[in-house]
Amino acid sequence: MAYKGNNINPQTFEKGQAKLIAILLPLAMFMLLPIVFIICHAFKPMQELFAFPPKFFVSSPTLDNFKKLMKASQSSGIPISRYAFNSIIVTVIVVLASIFLSTATGFALSKLKFKGKFMLMEINNLALMFVAVAVMIPRYLTIDFLHMTDTYWAHILPLLAMPVSLFLVKQFIDQVPDALIEAAYMDGANDWKVYYKIILPMIKPAIATSAIMAFQQVWVNTESSNLYVSDENLKTLAFYMNTLANANNSVAGQGIAAAAQLIIFLPNLILFIILQKNVMNTMASSGIK
Amino acid sequence: MAKKKTSIAKRESANKTAYAFIAPYAILFLTFILIPMAMAIILSFTNFNAIQFPKFVGFLNYINLITQDEIFMQYVLPNTVAYAIIVGPGGYCLSFLIAWVLAQLSSVPRTILALIFYSPSLCGATGVAILWKIIFSGDQTGYLNSWLIELGIINEPIIWLTNASYLLPIVIIVALWSSMGIGFLSMLAGILNADESVYEAAAIDGVTNRFQEMIYVTIPTMKPQMLFGAIMAITGAFQNGTIGVQLTGANPTPGYAAQLIVNHIEDYGFIRYEMGYAAAVSVVLLAIVYIFSNIFKKLFMEKD
Numbered sequence: 001m002a003y004k005g006n007n008i009n010p011q012t013f014e015k016g017q018a019k020l021i022a023i024l025l026p027l028a029m030f031m032l033l034p035i036v037f038i039i040c041h042a043f044k045p046m047q048e049l050f051a052f053p054p055k056f057f058v059s060s061p062t063l064d065n066f067k068k069l070m071k072a073s074q075s076s077g078i079p080i081s082r083y084a085f086n087s088i089i090v091t092v093i094v095v096l097a098s099i100f101l102s103t104a105t106g107f108a109l110s111k112l113k114f115k116g117k118f119m120l121m122e123i124n125n126l127a128l129m130f131v132a133v134a135v136m137i138p139r140y141l142t143i144d145f146l147h148m149t150d151t152y153w154a155h156i157l158p159l160l161a162m163p164v165s166l167f168l169v170k171q172f173i174d175q176v177p178d179a180l181i182e183a184a185y186m187d188g189a190n191d192w193k194v195y196y197k198i199i200l201p202m203i204k205p206a207i208a209t210s211a212i213m214a215f216q217q218v219w220v221n222t223e224s225s226n227l228y229v230s231d232e233n234l235k236t237l238a239f240y241m242n243t244l245a246n247a248n249n250s251v252a253g254q255g256i257a258a259a260a261q262l263i264i265f266l267p268n269l270i271l272f273i274i275l276q277k278n279v280m281n282t283m284a285s286s287g288i289k
Numbered sequence: 290m291a292k293k294k295t296s297i298a299k300r301e302s303a304n305k306t307a308y309a310f311i312a313p314y315a316i317l318f319l320t321f322i323l324i325p326m327a328m329a330i331i332l333s334f335t336n337f338n339a340i341q342f343p344k345f346v347g348f349l350n351y352i353n354l355i356t357q358d359e360i361f362m363q364y365v366l367p368n369t370v371a372y373a374i375i376v377g378p379g380g381y382c383l384s385f386l387i388a389w390v391l392a393q394l395s396s397v398p399r400t401i402l403a404l405i406f407y408s409p410s411l412c413g414a415t416g417v418a419i420l421w422k423i424i425f426s427g428d429q430t431g432y433l434n435s436w437l438i439e440l441g442i443i444n445e446p447i448i449w450l451t452n453a454s455y456l457l458p459i460v461i462i463v464a465l466w467s468s469m470g471i472g473f474l475s476m477l478a479g480i481l482n483a484d485e486s487v488y489e490a491a492a493i494d495g496v497t498n499r500f501q502e503m504i505y506v507t508i509p510t511m512k513p514q515m516l517f518g519a520i521m522a523i524t525g526a527f528q529n530g531t532i533g534v535q536l537t538g539a540n541p542t543p544g545y546a547a548q549l550i551v552n553h554i555e556d557y558g559f560i561r562y563e564m565g566y567a568a569a570v571s572v573v574l575l576a577i578v579y580i581f582s583n584i585f586k587k588l589f590m591e592k593d
Contacts (some may be wrong), residue, residue, distance in 0.1 A: 008488065008507075009481050013395045020390050021398060027387070028405045031466065034420040035408055037432070041423065053435045101314040108310035120311065123323075128520050129582045130322055131527045133551050134574045137558040137567055138328035139321060146320075161317040164471065164521075191306040213471070220413025227559070238413065245419045254423050261412075261419050268411040273404065283471075283478035287513020288520070288590075 038265070041258035042066070049255045065259035072244060072256065078232055080240070087219070087237035090155040094218040095211050098160050102210045103203065106169035107195050111181060121170075125288065127163035136227065143228050154228035155236065159218050165210045171285045172206035173199060208278035212271055219268060238264055326575065332568035339562050350569035361570075364545035365553045368457055369577075372549055373526055375461050377581065380468030381522040385515070387469065388477040389503060403477060409467040414528075418535030421463050425449040425536070450537050453546035460533045460547045470525050472518030479514030480507055512589045519585035527551065527578055550574050 010017070041049075043061035073080035108114070109121055132139075139158060148154045176199060184194050200207070225239035241264050245257035272279070333350055335343035354361060387406055391399050412420065424432045426449075434446040449455050483506075491506045508515060533547030534540045540556055542548050548556075550570060558567035 008392050008483055008485075010393065010395050013398075017394050017398070020393055021402075024387070024390055024402055028402055031409060031469075032405050034424065034466075035412075037424065038420050053439065054432055056432070101317070104310045105314040108307045112304055112307035112310065114304050114307035117307075120315070124318075127318070127322055128517075129524055129578050130326075131524050131574065131578055133528060133530065134554065134571045134578075135322075135325040135329050136554070137564050137571065138325035138332065141328065141564075142320060142325055157317060158321045161314055161322060163318075163322070166314065191304070191310070195310070216411065216413075220416060222413075222415050238415070242415045242419070245422075254426075257419055258423070261416050265412055265416060268413075269408065272407070272411060276400070276404065279474060280478050280481075283475045283514075284482045286471075286475040286517050287479065287511070288516040288586075289513050 035265075038258050038261055041255060042262045044255055046255075065255040069244070069256050069259050069263075073240070080237075082233060083235060083237040083240040086152075086155075086234060090152060090236060091215060091218050093152075093156050094159050095214045097156070098162055098165060098214040099207055099210050101160055102162065102165045102169045103173075103200060103207060104195065105166055106173050106206075107199050109166075109170050110173040111176070111178070111194075111199070112191065124163050124166055128167060128288075130163060132223075136223070140227055149228050150231045150234060151229075152234065155218075155221075155224045155234075158224065159214070159221065162210075162214060162217070165213050168213075168282055168286055169203065169206045169210055171287070172203050172282055175285060176202050205278035205281035208275045209282040212275050212279060215271055216268060220264060329568045329571045329575070332565050333572045335565040335568075337563075337565040337568075339564050343565060346565070350566050353566065354569055354573070360541075360545055360548070361553060365548050365550055368546075368548055369530075369550045371457065372461055372464070372530070373523075373577070373581070376464040376468060376526040376529075377523050380465050380526065381472070381519055383465065384469050384473040384518065384522065385476050388473055388480055389507065391477055392480040403474075406469045407473065410470040412467065414467075414531055415535055417463060417467050417529075418532060421459075422450070422536055425459060451543045453544035456533065456537070456542060456544075456546035460536065460549075463532055463536070464526065464529050467529065468522065468525060470521060472521030472525070475514050475521070476511070476518045479511035479518075483507065483510050516585060516589035519589065520582050523578055523581045523585070527574065531555075550577075 037056065040056065040058040042065055043063070044058045045060060045062045045064055048055060048058060048060070070080060073083075109117060109124075143149055143154050143158070146153075148157065181194055181198060184198055189197065220238050221236070222239045222242050225235040229235055241257075241260035244260050245253075332343060334345060334347060336346045336349075337343035391403055391406075394402070409417065426432070426434070431446060431449070433449065434443070437443045438446070447455070449459060487510055488502065488506055491502060496502050496505060527550075530549040530551030533542045533549060534552050534555070537543060537547070540552055540560065542552065551574065554567050554570045554574065557563045557570065
């Protein structure tokens with residue numbers, strides 16, 4: 001039989017795909033294993049955590065570990081709700097503000113003309129290679145210089161400018177037809193109105209992607225609590241969960257650590273599942289030309 | 290035909306609002322990305338202990354890094370090179386191959402599998418460490434130990450995370466495990482978005498199998514996504530460089546076995562407070578990322 005070509009993105013399930021799934025499945029198992037494991041571990045009662053030989057799956061799930069997690073935070077003086085509150089405030093602000101920054105800047109870079117535009121785009125493209133851990137020391141010095149240590153600002157401001165997010169949003173706005181924008185200007189709209197009434201509604205997938213990327217960064221971020229904030233009252237949930245996990249190296253502590261990790265991981269996963277269609281839609285225009 | 294100036298072009302010089310749109314981003318970008326990078330370069334030429342004013346020392350830090358820092362030369366650099374080569378290009382090829390196979394599935398199994406492959410990226414670097422710490426736990430109750438004993442491969446539990454000879458491979462495996470990030474999604478979308486007619490034309494022109502199709506059709510049509518994926522793979526690999534310290538809970542890692550350049554920066558900057566020296570190491574790291582990214586740019590940049 002002659003080679004037919006084009007088996008990309010098939011519409012229906014065919015026999016040939018079973019082979020591919022058979023190849024991918026073991027790898028997928030390996031990828032999923034630790035996550036399944038952490039879910040099982042979080043619900044294991046004490047005797048199963050100590051079981052020898054250790055069992056992978058949980059047989060009689062309980063919420064003991066979550067209860068212990070709550071108790072541990074009560075005895076430490078600062079209730080877990082405080083950390084959660086900090087995390088939620090910081091996360092909401094970062095997600096909203098970074099969406100605004102990325103879309104507004106993306107709009108200007110894509111559709112408005114001004115001096116220095118191409119240089120700015122070049123700099124941002126270079127910044128895609130930015131590795132934040134490399135400059136943690138000068139960043140710390142900057143934050144110290146601005147007197148932002150021990151404030152919410154230290155959690156929020158360093159994360160707001162996200163070159164990758166701006167890059168993706170800008171690529172997406174490039175696809176909005178100029179004619180549409182021209183027509184709006186003809187009708188007397190100004191730049192802000194075009195941004196708000198035309199660009200934003202048309203780039204919803206990119207906004208969703210930008211939101212999830214910001215969320216992924218800020219929600220699990222422990223660096224700012226580690227380095228810039230020493231006041232326990234201002235630290236975040238991810239940081240607290242992490243200290244719990246590190247402090248309890250015993251087998252009993254592992255159950256608590258797993259529960260803590262699950263609490264951090266789940267919102268991330270759920271948000272991604274909800275928004276994944278938008279993410280794929282945005283990624284289609286993610287190429288660097 | 291003389292083209293009428295469009296209204297976007299007409300407002301070219303008058304557009305002051307454009308600056309208002311970019312100003313907030315530009316200010317934050319400058320403050321938290323550009324200035325810290327510039328500061329790293331400046332500090333790298335000084336002796337700075339975070340208390341006294343930095344003292345200019347010229348290239349001394351760099352000279353020391355190359356000639357005096359035995360740990361850097363003996364452990365950190367070889368570790369980083371091994372790690373970067375396996376996790377960077379390795380993770381990248383793996384991402385591409387998995388994306389390529391996934392693209393040949395129909396929508397529902399593809400979405401489910403893609404989610405599974407992406408899920409480790411959702412854990413965050415510290416989450417990844419906590420997950421694997423329990424699996425690699427050193428006593429008999431550690432899962433890996435228990436399995437290996439059951440299978441008869443080992444007789445006694447191995448203390449994985451403090452054993453210098455296992456630590457780097459473990460860090461590499463864990464980093465590979467979490468390497469299907471944004472680049473992976475981008476490449477998957479790139480393959481899916483390809484024009485069907487190109488594939489049909491290629492089949493007529495004599496492409497006879499899937500492998501040929503991948504080399505001659507798929508990769509050339511999605512070069513822009515390949516480049517984006519490559520840059521994300523490189524930065525991701527270095528950004529995840531803290532896994533070793535998080536797994537072992539100690540910086541430096543036992544016997545410097547998994548000491549990567551990022552850990553070395555942290556060690557000098559926040560533990561020994563030799564910030565000038567740490568800044569010099571940072572500059573070296575940024576240079577490495579830049580060089581790697583440019584190699585990929587040469588490979589995938591479309592020539593006009």
